[in-house]
Amino acid sequence: MxxxxxxxxxxxxxxxxxxxxxxxxxxxxxxxxxxxxxxxxxxxxxxxxxxxxxxxxxxxxxxxxxxxxxxxxxxxxxxxxxxxxxxxxxxxxxxxxxxxxxxxxxxxxxxxxxxxxxxxxxxxxRRNQPLTPKEFDINRRVLVIGGGVAGIQAALDCAEAGLEVVMVERESTIGGKMAKLDKTFPTVDCSSCILGPRMVEIAQHPNITLYAYSEVESVSGYVGNFEVQVKKKATYVDWAKCTGCGECVEKCPSRKAPDPFNELLAPGRAINIPFPQAIPKKAYIQAEHCIKLTKDKCGNCAKVCPSDAINFEAKDEIITEEVGGIIAATGYDLFDWTVYEEYGGGRYPDVVTSLQYERMLSASGPTGGHVKRPSDGKEPKKVVFIQCVGSRDKSVGRPYCSGFCCMYTAKQAILTKDHIPDSESYVFYMDIRAPGKLYDEFTRRAMEEYGAQYIRGRVGMVYPDGEGQLVVRGADTLMGTQVEVKADLVVLAVGAEAAKNSPQLAEKLRISYDAYGFFMEGHPKLKPVETNTAGVYLAGACQGAKDIPASVGQGSAAAAKVIGLFSKEKLKSDPQTALVDIKRCIGCGKCAETCPFGAINMTEFRGQPKAEVLETVCQGCGLCAATCPQGAVQLKHFTDNQILAEVEALCRF
Amino acid sequence: MSKLSYAYYPGCSGQGTSMEYEMSTRALCEALDIDLKEIPDWSCCGSTPAHACDHVLSAALSGRNLGLAADMGEDCVLTPCPSCLTNLKNAGQHMSGSEEFKEKVNKLLDEPIGEIPDVKSVLQILFEDLGPKGVKEKVIKPLSGLKVVTYYGCILTRPPKLMEFDSEENPISMDRLMEAAGAKVLPFPLKTECCGASHGVARKDLVMKLSGKLLDMAEQLGADAVVTACPLCQMNLDLRQGQVNSANKTSHKLPVFYYTQLLGWALGLPQAQLGLDKLCVNPMPALRGIGKKEDAA
Structure with missing residues (x-):
């Protein structure tokens, strides 16, 4: 050589x-x-x-x-x-x-x-052997996990390119966080007016299959040929029959159930349709709050349903889907701000989150778009916005900037003035981060045209003054002084964190995630939507907090990656796979048991049981090679002899 | 459960300005079957004056007492006073964290310290080791109908990394103990606000403003009494209440108890052991009202 x-x-x-x-x-x-x-x-x-x-x-x-x-x-x-x-x-x-x-x-x-x-x-x-990859077929269907704006964009782009798309959404409706927003920055256009039609397209597109109120249970296989188990959670409503008329919601006597779509601002019903533009517009029952399911009484919904869709016997269902590529678009969740005891830790009703405030501003929200504070239903005249709640704060384990809060706070200050012309808004901020197209102009508009008072400093304490207002005490670091503002309503610009159960999903998808649970991209600059697992791509805030334009951009980028992958005739398998030396194999089957990919078959050779590696399924992890008691399984390109030669090269004295 | 037993550091306030805190703490612990072993020949903890000038000197003053406690064979020192607590804990942590610092301190001491015992407030062990349940079992005169606000002051739970006890923003330990004794604890938002203590002499005007705010809020919530755990807080709110009233043109008559006094009362301890006569604002109207309001309601 x-x-x-x-x-x-x-x-x-x-x-x-x-x-x-x-x-x-x-x-x-x-x-x-x-x-x-x-x-x-x-x-x-x-x-x-x-x-x-x-x-x-x-x-x-x-x-x-x-x-x-x-x-x-x-x-x-x-x-x-x-x-x-x-x-x-x-x-x-x-x-x-x-x-x-x-x-x-x-x-x-x-x-x-x-x-x-x-x-x-x-x-x-010196011990390498020439290897030749094998070719295998691609299943040209794609799974999109998450039906927020990033997932919607990715799914529609793939579907438009002629791919079959399976979308799995955890909630009973798609739309994600964007569906909860009243308006969007920096154009102040109505969020549901621009998102709604895209949601309808998802429902109507012949290439898209939507599983709402469902979760990914497990994923096996490899790029081009994944097998995905989807758990359709029991909704207790037969969606094939449900017309979304809402009769059942009207008549449900369980009126203290949570209403997650309205961010728990007001109680909801046990049977629920999240909002008028929900896709699919179908009712579902929150079992733990249903009188029928918990106490076997009531059953009003079944009595009033004109299409006989209620089914209290429903069970979770597992569906198997085969796809060739996967796009994770699971979004983010809000940081649990109640760790901030100095802001009341959740004890003061008039301290609300930014997303709750969106619901208060929204015409489809529980107050019909009239801003009313939760404690007494009065219209607030003085609103204080506190930025960086759960962002850029090491003391609560969130050192990163969530990126979009400066912008939505400016938007909410503008909307507050629109809704309540004689109101005053105060914004406590650390720095204003507005580096997008038309973004800085937008924050300046909030200050200059809408008169929002921006105070640079952190808030140290919020407490009720006992007379119906909240005292907000903070620092004004530009003036070098302490400030106290009496507010009718305090809105916390709560930061983003990884969506609940992100690490668990990452492990199912065999992709990496960071210390905060955000999924890891293949390369921070050059592979922003790829992961280190072939065939799995990322879109939107599951990879890190980002705003709508960036999420949509990533949705399209991830779709382009899948379309590119599927445009190949066949895929080449990595030839660095396990190989069984049939002379040494004693057919014990230990390798087949340990293989996490199901890549080892037990066969017979001249009446003897033998292991056989399916080359296109094998991922080359080497577990079988380590397990084999006979040394009969060797990983091509990483054989025992090669590794020993490496060790000897280093320890030659 | 074996009997709870600790080394005990009373602190200088307990010998003078907060004698009633000291008396009631000892009486309460005895009634709760908690053994307080006073550190023999204890001396100044080095609190306010020393730690402002020299950390090593301050730690040495505390260190002497920690060393004496260790010699007693105790691994935990209790003190009722938050100021002593801060200094003792600070010295202990600083010495455990740095051999170099410990050596400097030991140079100043006749007897060098070896093992450094834990330091806790009496409140902390009542809340964590005995627990509100343990208190409740011994209550014979529940404080029913008594509406109190709990005032923790600035240093009892702060800085959190040093104190490692309760929440620094919204502490609840005294709340739970007072509830165990049958009192109604009102949601007091100024639990850890400054009473102005450290400016008590130099800037009396600040005390008037800051302590006044606390009393105003307590009154507004409808409290019958304020419950404290710190000699300086108690003094500012109680002894200076008249001054606050005349400075702010208010007419507060809010008794300001040590939590040990109210717990002792609920346990049926004799008044003389609780030092109620040492309080400036007469506590008796509030105490006499116990049980009655509930009947009326």
Missing amino acids: KIGVFVCHCGSNIEGTVDTKTVAEASLDFPEVTFATDTMYACSEPGQDGIIEAIEEHKLDGVVVASCTPRMHEPTFRKTLERAGLNPYMFEMANIREHVSWIGKDREANTNKAADLVRIAVEKL
Whole structure:
């Protein structure tokens, strides 16, 4: 074997603390290395051409590139080898950037470690076998999890491109957080007027199947061929019969049930249709509040339903859907602000969240769009907005900026003036973050045209003055003084956090999530909607708090990724899979039991039970190889011998 | 349950301005079968004057007492006074956290400290170790009908990382204990507001304003009494209530109890042990009203 070693400077990223020339020279002493050089940027066009030339000139049949992490450029260099006529798997990468130059400053030690890493790569490469991927069919259907604005956009774009779409929504209606908003910034156009038609399209599109009030139970399979179990939660209403007339809601005597769509501002009924434009516009029963289901009395809804749709015997149902790609668009939830005892911790009725205030402003909300404060139903004349509640606050474990609160607070200040012309608004802020198109102009409008008083400082305490008002005490850091404002209503600009159960869903999808539960994108800049799991994409606030335009943008981007994936004739499987040595296999079946992907079949060979790997299903995790008591299962490209050779290369003294 | 037993650091206020707090604390603990072992030859905790000038000196003053407590074989020191609590706890935490600091402190002490005991307020162990339930079992004269506001003051639960007790913004320990004794606890929003204590001498006008605000709010809520756990809070609200009244043109006559006095009353302890005669605003009208209002209602 003739091996070529290329040691990359990565500009000064590596060369700054590693003597790449010395590493290259040292490599020439390693077995079977016949060519070694340092190169400025191995991944650049001249860098890659240099590798191809060297392969041709020196008749190389294997290449080691010592540069960055294989997650960055392994695919790049494999293609380079292919262009030079070599098998792309006759390639190894030594990570001397993340593992060496970026983490140590001692040039001599770094140079030695880099040489060691190259030695390891060479020893592994000497034992590499050429591998060829297999091709497999794609199921051109896509699952969209979450029916908020990001999911709606993704689903419609996919459906318009001719793909079959399955949408799963946890609530009984799609629309997500946007459906709860009154108006949207910076244009102050009606939220449900722009979202409503898109929701209707979802319901009417022949390519879209919608499962509302449903959750993803489990996901198996792999890119191109996922199998998804969807749990349709019992609604106790046969949606095939329900016409959404609302008779049942009118007659339901259980009037203390929560109304989550109205952010618990007012009690709802046990049987409920969230709002007039709900999609699907179907009733569902909140079982724990239903008198019939809890005490076996009542049953009014069944009596009044003109279409005989009520079914108290209903059970959760599991449906299996097969798809080729998945878009997660599960959105966000509001931070539980009641940890802020200084704002009353939830004890004062006239301290409300921004989303509750949206419902108060909304014509379809519980007050019919008239702002009435919860305690006494009076119209507030002085409204104080407190920003950054659960954002940019390390003390409550939320150091990040939620990004959209500055904007919606400005919008709410403007709307307050529109609704109550003789009102005054005060906004306590830390910084105003309005870096979008027409955004800064919008916040200035709130201040200059609508007279909202912006006070730069945190609020330290909110308490009732005992005479019907709330005292809001904070700092004015520009004036360097303490301020107290007496308010009729306090609106907290509550920050965003990952949607409930995000980590659990991430684990079902086998994607990563960050410390706060937001899903991890493939690369923070270059792969914003991809994940590290092939075939799974992200859209909207599930990846991090973002506003409507950004969520919609990501919805379309994720759809484009799926359409791109499905435009291929067939997909190539990764050939780095497990392989059973049939001579050694004793047919114990342990590998089949441990395989999380169901990629091992037990078969018979000359009357003996044997394990067999389904190459297109195998993900190359190596669990079976570690489990096999006989060493009969080997992971191609990571065989026991290769790993031992690597260890020996390092521990040779 | 084995008998609760702690080393006890009374603090200087208890010898003078808050004698009734000291008396009632001891009487209450005895009645609740809690053993308070006074630290022999205890000395100043180094509170207000020392810690403003020199942290090591201040910690040494506290440290001497912590060392004496450790010598008694006790692993937890109790004090009724929040100011002592802050300084003792601060010294203990600072020394546990830094060997270097501990060495500096030990240089100033005749007997170097080894193990550093825990420090808690009497309120904390009543709430956490005995619990409101344990108090309730011993109540024989429930405070029914007595409407109180609980006032914790600024330092009893603050800073939260040092105190590690209750909520720094909305503490509830005294509320629960008073409820266990049968009182009605009103939702007092100014539980941890400043009474002006540290400006008590230099800026009396501030005390008038700040303590006045507390009394106004208590009165507005319809409280019969204020319950405190801090000698300085109690003094500002009780001793200075007349001054506050004349400065603000108000006519408050709100008795200001230590929570130990009211709990002791509910446990049926004799008045003499509770030091009720040491209070400035006459508590008797409020105490006599106990039980009656409920009958009327």
